[in-house]
Amino acid sequence: MSEQKRFTSDRYVTRGVNEVVPVELQLILWSILEKRQERGDQLDFLQVFELSAEWVDGEPLQKVTNRQEQPFHEEVFYVDHTENLAIGVTVWIVDSRTYSTMLLPKEY
Numbered sequence: 338m339s340e341q342k343r344f345t346s347d348r349y350v351t352r353g354v355n356e357v358v359p360v361e362l363q364l365i366l367w368s369i370l371e372k373r374q375e376r377g378d379q380l381d382f383l384q385v386f387e388l389s390a391e392w393v394d395g396e397p398l399q400k401v402t403n404r405q406e407q408p409f410h411e412e413v414f415y416v417d418h419t420e421n422l423a424i425g426v427t428v429w430i431v432d433s434r435t436y437s438t439m440l441l442p443k444e445y
Contacts, residue, residue, distance in 0.1 A: 343380045343432045344370045353441040354428060358388070359421045362399065363439060366428060369403055369414060381405035384430045388423040391415070397422055 350363060358366075366386055373380060387402040399416040430439045 341434060342374055343382060343434075344374065344384075344430065344437045346432070346434065347436040349436060349438045351438065351440040351444050353444045354439050357426050357441070358423045358428060361420070362388070362416070362423055365414075365416055366401070366430065366439065369401065370430065373403075373412075378410065379408055380432075381407045381410075382432045384432075386428040386430070388426040388428065390422050390424050399423065 344367075348367065354363065369386075370380065370384060383405065385404050387404075389400045389402070390397045391400045392398070399422050401414040401416060402411065403414065404411040427442055428439060429442055429445065430437060431445075
């Protein structure tokens with residue numbers, strides 16, 4: 338029997354995330370994990386996303402830094418054309434193999 342890939346089960350988002358991270362950006366965070374999975378990355382059960390902004394040519398871009406501990410991985414993504422930026426927010430996505438939850442660290 339093959340091992341189930343991480344972050345492919347039911348997905349949940351906490352109230353705290355819904356209050357500070359636009360839904361469009363939540364979907365982008367899930368898609369980052371899907372893309373990493375597709376390219377063959379080994380994903381840790383805990384994915385950390387640091388949300389900030391970077392200004393390019395006077396326009397803000399949403400900056401998303403994704404990291405994990407085992408195996409260590411850190412990668413930066415830039416998201417253009419977002420209505421609302423999330424700045425100074427840390428989001429965790431935790432996979433229990435039964436379900437995956439997007440939450441703020443203070444909600445753990």
